[in-house]
Amino acid sequence: MAKKTKKDATEPIADIIRALAAEKGIDETAVKATVSKMIIAAYQKCFGKQYDNCIVDISDDLSQINVYAEKTVIDGVWDPVIEIELDEAKELEPSAEEGDILRIVLDPKKDFQRGAVSVGKQEAHKDLNENSSKKLIDEYKDKIGETIIGYFQRSYKDNIFVDLGGKVEGVLPKKYQSPREVYANKTDRIKALIKEVKKTNSGVQIVLSRTDENLVRNILESEVTEIQDGIVVINSIAREAGYRTKIAVSSTKMDVDPVGACVGLKGVRIQNVIRELEGEKIDVLRYDEDPHVFIKNALSPAEVLQVIIKDSEKREALAIVSDENFSIAIGKQGQNVRLANRLCDWIVDVKTESQAAELDLTENYTAKADAERLFADTANTEDEEITSILQLPGVDMAAAELIKAAGYDDIEAFITAYDDGSLAEIEGVTKEQLDSINSIIGEYVEFEEEEAVEEQPEAEETEEEYFCPECGEKITLDMTKCPKCGAEFSFEEE
Numbered sequence: 001m002a003k004k005t006k007k008d009a010t011e012p013i014a015d016i017i018r019a020l021a022a023e024k025g026i027d028e029t030a031v032k033a034t035v036s037k038m039i040i041a042a043y044q045k046c047f048g049k050q051y052d053n054c055i056v057d058i059s060d061d062l063s064q065i066n067v068y069a070e071k072t073v074i075d076g077v078w079d080p081v082i083e084i085e086l087d088e089a090k091e092l093e094p095s096a097e098e099g100d101i102l103r104i105v106l107d108p109k110k111d112f113q114r115g116a117v118s119v120g121k122q123e124a125h126k127d128l129n130e131n132s133s134k135k136l137i138d139e140y141k142d143k144i145g146e147t148i149i150g151y152f153q154r155s156y157k158d159n160i161f162v163d164l165g166g167k168v169e170g171v172l173p174k175k176y177q178s179p180r181e182v183y184a185n186k187t188d189r190i191k192a193l194i195k196e197v198k199k200t201n202s203g204v205q206i207v208l209s210r211t212d213e214n215l216v217r218n219i220l221e222s223e224v225t226e227i228q229d230g231i232v233v234i235n236s237i238a239r240e241a242g243y244r245t246k247i248a249v250s251s252t253k254m255d256v257d258p259v260g261a262c263v264g265l266k267g268v269r270i271q272n273v274i275r276e277l278e279g280e281k282i283d284v285l286r287y288d289e290d291p292h293v294f295i296k297n298a299l300s301p302a303e304v305l306q307v308i309i310k311d312s313e314k315r316e317a318l319a320i321v322s323d324e325n326f327s328i329a330i331g332k333q334g335q336n337v338r339l340a341n342r343l344c345d346w347i348v349d350v351k352t353e354s355q356a357a358e359l360d361l362t363e364n365y366t367a368k369a370d371a372e373r374l375f376a377d378t379a380n381t382e383d384e385e386i387t388s389i390l391q392l393p394g395v396d397m398a399a400a401e402l403i404k405a406a407g408y409d410d411i412e413a414f415i416t417a418y419d420d421g422s423l424a425e426i427e428g429v430t431k432e433q434l435d436s437i438n439s440i441i442g443e444y445v446e447f448e449e450e451e452a453v454e455e456q457p458e459a460e461e462t463e464e465e466y467f468c469p470e471c472g473e474k475i476t477l478d479m480t481k482c483p484k485c486g487a488e489f490s491f492e493e494e
Contacts, residue, residue, distance in 0.1 A: 068103035176209035180242035211241035298340035302329035
């Protein structure tokens with residue numbers, strides 16, 4: 001069992017360590033570990049790295065730091081670094097016996113070389129910096145994807161360095177800068193998304209982004225309380241930073257208009273988002289589970305006449321627009337259709353009516369063929385018969401349940417009521433939802449016309465009647481002359 005010869009405080013360095021800890025922002029447990037490493041490094045610098053018999057005892061409040069060298073009591077010392085003579089040991093501890101381990105008090109100021117102390121300090125600074133960096137990395141890793149505000153600090157090689165007001169450095173690389181924005185003054189405020197956290201030679205660096213789609217999401221969430229409450233949902237975002245962003249939203253409550261909630265009264269909410277993005281154009285549109293409707297919405301501001309699903313598995317579709325809407329649907333340098341594709345996650349080919357007329361839209365592109373592909377389990381499976389609107393693919397189930405409760409669940413009953421306007425009386429179902437269901441029926445349901453077969457009455461044997469070809473008087477087979485006009489005639493068997 002190890003025995004302590006006596007206690008003796010080392011040079012009071014607790015205040016220095018506390019100051020370093022406060023500067024680096026690390027806790028006392030890490031400080032104690034750093035102090036131990038520092039003293040052990042100095043000890044090994046003096047006596048050799050092969051020795052691990054240095055013990056550092058630090059009080060909980062850092063007020064007392066004692067350093068010991070553990071040595072084995074032996075009669076005839078071979079290595080004085082780890083061994084002590086029995087006679088010398090008895091002077092320090094009268095009860096010491098050969099084989100005991102004594103803790104000999106060391107005074108780093110006297111027992112350690114000057115160069116060893118410097119090594120210990122370097123080790124302490126290194127350890128403190130590593131602990132500080134690790135703590136900052138762990139802290140900011142949990143914030144990746146969040147928005148942070150800083151101020152322009154300097155620009156170097158097209159990269160903008162941002163003052164985040166802490167112990168970390170923010171950098172906005174060229175590839176994450178919006179082409180619309182320019183920063184030059186230290187008063188320029190920069191709101192950006194935390195993209196990455198990494199360690200550099202100078203410390204911890206926070207990589208920022210002004211082009212990420214989630215930056216728009218975070219800004220919109222902060223403006224729209226309905227999104228924060230979960231009433232309005234952001235389904236997807238497609239963005240070309242500095243130019244245009246498309247946002248698809250939906251509502252968990254039927255009486256809340258998601259687009260109106262995001263735009264705000266007189267457009268106040270969306271204007272705040274646009275202002276934060278330095279004037280970038282933003283289109284907010286309604287999300288729909290039916291790809292026909294969603295693709296139409298995504299191509300706004302163009303008016304789409306028809307959407308045809310070419311291949312459901314490959315998610316390929318054809319959008320037909322009028323000649324005057326073609327350039328609007330495509331957008332400048334194809335931007336509108338490109339954003340629509342990313343927003344919907346469909347490959348949309350835009351054609352004018354005249355261009356579509358030249359295409360073969362009968363076989364693979366027909367809605368019937370598309371329905372067969374959707375409902376077929378195998379290549380030879382027969383088409384499933386659809387009789388209820390609840391069976392329709394992509395139908396709004398909440399609206400369908402309300403329509404069923406009103407007694408119009410049957411497809412034919414729905415169509416009849418849709419045509420005569422009866423469905424408009426169903427509370428909680430909008431005209432857009434009715435139009436969407438009617439569009440789905442047109443795409444996926446094929447009606448078979450039943451030919452009416454008239455029952456033919458059984459033929460009755462009746463006596464055939466004959467009339468005079470001249471005056472029309474009724475005559476019989478035994479006559480040769482008309483009794484009225486006197487015309488002569490004869491009967492011949494055919």
